[in-house]
Amino acid sequence: GPLTGKIAYIDLGQMHAMQDGSGYGPQTRVRGLGPAAAQDKGAVAFLIRSVGSDENRMPHTGTTRYVDGHQTIPSFAVSAPDADQISRLIEWGETVRVHLSSTARTYQTTSQNVVGEITGKTHPEQVIVLGSHMDSWDLGTGAIDDGAGGAITVAAAKAIADSGRRPARTLRVIFYGSEEVSQPTPQTGNGGGVYARGQGAALDKHIIAGESDFGADRVYALRLPAGAQGSDFQKAATRVLYPIGVLASDRVETEGGVDVGPMGPLGVPFFGLAQDGTRYFDLHHTANDTLDKIDPAQLNQNVAAWAGLLWLIADSDVDFRAMKPVTPATP
């Protein structure tokens, strides 16, 4: 192939930071599929500009995907300043030589989902899932991804538990295992897939699920299932959340996220409390993902948003599954 014996290098330019994190996806698809494509062309290794929005001299690691029948090749990310330098040299027509050394290894281990709940007073069988994940990428300490999510959901549940009044429905806090290292596959599955498959018929009584997996910066939007758009529930939630800066969004929550996502195809609706992600891709999957990056005031706003919304859902009899999207009247 045209890359025989060479290192494939991809520089897509710096990822653009967006409030909703939408700059990340397009580049991660290239990162994911790049190694197999490079190997097809004979490359001995794959190198990509970090998919991240910062200018620190730290690489952002992240998922790469290998395709069945392909030999795996070593894959690396370089920091933005180093990518700038490599790309400059290429532009000037220089022959670029890169020495690669990796300490990565694969090994078998076990992960668990950790589950706790406030059992509902009048409808204990009706479950609302509050998700996050326990594992983190190896470079940082996982404060942003996803210690924050666990802290936010458990603090919201604790605020409700401490109130002395039990909610009607069950609030189930799940710290999922294995979000980072094992994306869902038919063979393995992640903690979210294991949970969804393990619930069996009980999943029919899962009212709604949401996860917190985007750091600790403030919540700015509430996203509900398609059927809840324009509903009385959405109006009530807006009255509760607007004073702390959360607007009801007309963007429908369909995916839920990696952890709660596997419940979607099995019929469980999702809510989303969208967080400001402008700063998220400066930090996540890098050595900079540490506790000092958490802003206590914004963390508290997250807890308030979760606690407020959960009280509304848990004490209501809203059936999100049964709500059908309103078809706009033909003019």
Added chain:
Amino acid sequence: GPLTGKIAYIDLGQMHAMQDGSGYGPQTRVRGLGPAAAQDKGAVAFLIRSVGSDENRMPHTGTTRYVDGHQTIPSFAVSAPDADQISRLIEWGETVRVHLSSTARTYQTTSQNVVGEITGKTHPEQVIVLGSHMDSWDLGTGAIDDGAGGAITVAAAKAIADSGRRPARTLRVIFYGSEEVSQPTPQTGNGGGVYARGQGAALDKHIIAGESDFGADRVYALRLPAGAQGSDFQKAATRVLYPIGVLASDRVETEGGVDVGPMGPLGVPFFGLAQDGTRYFDLHHTANDTLDKIDPAQLNQNVAAWAGLLWLIADSDVDFRAMKPVTPATP
């Protein structure tokens, strides 16, 4: 001693970023003298919170000083987030275990001063020194410390050379060697010391010297020798520099900096074009000291300030040595 077999750890709290960089000195004195003090108490190694203002997970390296007759002990700096974590554990009463590994080494090498000049048209023997240093700390690429300084001074000189009119006095651009690794000592000396000692009697004709060694962020103040305070020269310089945001400061320039400093005790006065250092200690002596951190607009403002001031000095007959500070009249 009380630290026998232990690692001495010092956390002075995060360095505060100041526009004039004044947060750096107090902490570097502790970093400099700490290893010998720790060794006196029996410590086997020395560890300090990085003297820097950023929250990245990158250590700031820098000078440590060993005292004659002391055995040297290994000395390390940890990043702010890691120092936070160590200090938290100590506060909680935990026994903190730190594994230290260093790839540092010492070796003999040679450094040079590189000198170029625009020889003055009418007073070639009268020299104005434009200093900076070529070497950089090993972690970064030295864009901020001190590639920027070299770029600013040589660009200012080039602007003058390209004007087609020769200045009356000589402008001498010096890229000093060995600023970072060999602070002045009687035995070795740095490039600045070698230059000053090597000039002999010619140093008497060095009119003034200044250096650019604080990154590339904008110049905000002009500092002159004590005798030039309130002088016509200061007023003329203010008229030229004020429009680009540089104010004449009543702070007197006495030190010059590490590179030009050794000329001071030999009678050469200094000027200073003070740069905004708010961001400097986020970057210097770290792996983040790379070209992308240079703001082209601020770099240009530096060049304009140097070129404007140098024209004034080079075409004048101001004798900064002879100017005596005005004694305020007794009321």
